[in-house]
Amino acid sequence: MPDQELLDAAEMGTLLEPIEVKYQVLRMLRAPRAEAFVANFTDGWLGLYKLGNLTPDPKKYEAYSVYDLEDSFREETQAFFRCLLMENRNVEEFLNAGYSFLDRNLAKHYGIAYADLGDEPRMVQFPEGSFRGGLLGQASILTVTANGVDTSPVVRGVWILENILGTPPSPPPPDVPALEPDIRGATSIRDQLSKHRDIATCNECHRKMDPLGFALENFDAVGAFREFYSDGEGKPSTPVDASGKLPSGEAFGDMRELKEILVDRREQFERCLTEKLLMYALGRELSFSDRPQVNTILDELERRDGGLQDLVEIVLTSDIFLGDP
Incomplete structure (x- = not known):
């Protein structure tokens, strides 16, 4: 709610003047209640409100509940957004920042040395060539674009189209199932989606969504890095292929190369x-x-x-x- 100074400015009519608005904006951003903007905007834009809606499988992702990673995930993204806002950093850093804000448990989840970290998130610089950095490497985003059990290149691809590129796909035709009934012989998610793209009415959207989602396949359903998919017993099986080619013809080998395309x-x-x-x-x-x-x-x-x-x-x-x- 407005404080007294803002109400007084409204009463005097000065909030119709851009110079007064600028003053009030900067004043309010420095106030403690600006945290409401950080929380509410990231909830809406990035979908952080979905964290916890689908609790990850405790058998596959035990650390998620043991270390209460849901809070760490949310706090990382909010602290990252807050840093860009308060320090007026270039918005390009949403795509390619070489740092983020980690606490001890999240650093462990990311496989990063964490001896000097505690319970509160602190800025951590990622090593050169890291898959982390920017929104697409944050576990909050990678978790809300999964279903708690498996990853979905389609869901992650749609998220990038909607929230990074601003080009949401059209709704799927009502008479087409999510995946065609006969997927016998399909050995991977790529095979399943390749068969799905054979349906003419599905091809146009999936050629935009799927490559973007494949780029994030090096992260599991709770944002942990992986080089192999796991079999039914949790053992490494098929290598992850995170390469793709966009409809524009631009090709990439993994998410790091996709981020370069997005920066362009x-x-x-x-x-x-x-x-x-x-x-x-x-x-x-x-x-x-x-x-x-x-x-x-x-x-x-x-x-x-x-x-x-x-x-x-x-x-x-x-x-x-x-x-x-």
Whole structure:
């Protein structure tokens, strides 16, 4: 709720002035109650509210419950977002940051030395060539895009399209099952999805979703790194193939190379993030008529070579926000 200073500014009418809005935005971001924005926006944009909805299989992922990793997962992503916001770091770091915020248990889960870590998340720099770094290497994201038992390249691919690239796929045709009934002879998830793409009405979307999801297959259903799939007894079996080729023709060998492609498309990510922030700020979906305003915000962000705090400020001083009914 607004504090007294904000109510006074509203009463005087100064909240219609961009310079006053900028002052109030920066003031409120430094206040303790800004934590509500960090929690609520990451819940909505990244789907963190789903953590805990599907408890991972305790037999396969015992550490998840033993070390209460759900809280560690959420705290990592919130601390990462908070750092970009408060330090006004470039939004590109959502894609390729070489660091994150780990506590002792999460560092152990990631296979990282953790002797000097405790119960509270601290900034940790990842070694060169690490698969971690950025949102796509965070266990919170990798867990909410799984079902608690297995990974799904389709679900993870859809998540990237919706939340990183801003190009959600069309809903599946109502008369097509999730996977065709006859998958005899399919020996891997790649085989199953390859057969699924043989259905003409499914091919167009799956050629966009599946490669993105395959890039994350080096992470299991709770975000632990793996080089092999496990058999029914939990023993390593088939090697993970995290390679793929996008409809645009760009190929990658694993998630590290996919992240390089996404960084090259950072303008697309910036548009997606801007739209997510605007929807949060306005409390409504955007329409085609909002596109010029979105373009204006992005132009200003580029002019500043801005960070996340800049983007929040630009959104909240924009004509679309100040003039939206």
